[in-house]
Amino acid sequence: MNVDRRSFLPRLVLVAPFVAAFVGASASAQTSPPVRVRIWCEGETSTSAYPEGVDAALADGLSRRPDLQVTRGRLGDPHAGLRDGDLDATDVLVWWGRARHDEVPDERAQAVATRVREGRMGLVALYASCGSKPFRLLMNSMPCEPGSWREDGRPEFVAVKAPEHPIAAGVVPFTILKSDMFSEPFAVPEPETIVFVSNWERGESVRSGLTWSVGKGRVVYLRTGPESFPVLFHPSVRRSIANAVVWGARRS
Template identity: 55%
Template sequence: MQVDRRSFVRRTAWAGVSALGFLSERHSNRLQAAPPAAEVPLRVCVWCEGTAKKSVYPDDIDGALAKYLGRRDGVNVVRARLGDPGSGLDDKTLDNTDVLVWWGRLRHDDVPRDRVEAIVRRVTAGQLGFVALHAACASKPFRELMGTSCEPGRWREDGQPEHISIKTPDHPIAQGIAPFTLAKTDMFAEPFKVPTPETVVLVSTWDQGETMRSGLTWTIDKGRVVYLRPGHDAFPVLVHPSIRKVIGNAVLWAGHRA
């Protein structure tokens, strides 16, 4: 079959366009099919004083929480204690931490001032999230971040039930949590002397009528801070499934992953 020059040019041009379209489609399909890059793990440090009762927490607070948090996808956990070199808060540790979970009750005054300043500096710069548990409301870093005494109105340690309701169910910290009761714990009561929180996630009540905002969040400069009230070391509160889940959710929120 004879083809004139003009027809030949038109046919070869169309073939080229079709080939380019086919190659472009194949390239697009390859891009769409490519697996997403793995998310960098969230680096969490669980810090405590090392003073918890062995009868309740055989591996102390850091051991109890690290074991649980380490099972969550995308989370790498290390443990640190006040008795470690640099009080467990040396610059290398802090620089390799995205979220610091803090449990303290008896030895607040033993935390060195320079370590407090190092923590606060990183939190306000957005380099470090801070999750304070139970009596850590009286810790030096938390008080420095809040700028207030952070004292509850009163407290007692008589092992009575604590009823925890969900004030803001759509907040990431409350995800997967329904109202629940801790069979034995201590009590903190309002007024809780902290700045107005960004969000009140949890509220606790006791049968004698006390109430306490027990899950609070703040954004301080560029950093996220969480306070969770439950966690007295005389009772196995931190092994309760709902408390563990709340702490895990708080870690993700403080680390900008939720």
């Protein structure tokens, strides 16, 4: 095909800025540092659901993402797994706790809450972590407890109430075949966004995906994740947790 050089050059001049912008954006995306995620866990779980621990299941899911860099800490580690150096190297702290909230040193819980308020770190609280010290400090020390609960392994039906929110990206309504139940009233401050709501066969319901802006930081609560059932292997649960991590780190 013959091309008139006189007409080709002006077109090249017009297209060049768009090509440069695309190349620059691609290079920027490739060089963007990964989100530094620290998974914190009590370290006591049901071996029937998570033989290697809840934190191992969470790490397995998050480590599959090339944009996430994962480390882990446990209550039994020095400084309860929450050394200042580890927290300072964390963009988002994923917290899983259930029965040992009181064993977390007050000073370490305050260190977490302070960093979140200052915008140095986000917090993603899972399951019964709504009762943890850092979460309650960030929720103005409200009880942060559900109205009732039961552990009978019945299906949980999760509705997406804010499909436009980044935490819901790629998530459609889904069912967890075996889970436990939390119900309203859930004693937390009014959330910024209700992303998910869970329902059960007996008519119970709870707001199960919530977000807050606290000071300069972001806090997410995702209800699902009991250690008695392998919920953390569910694809939609894994996606919502990964989305929450990225949102909590203020990454697009």
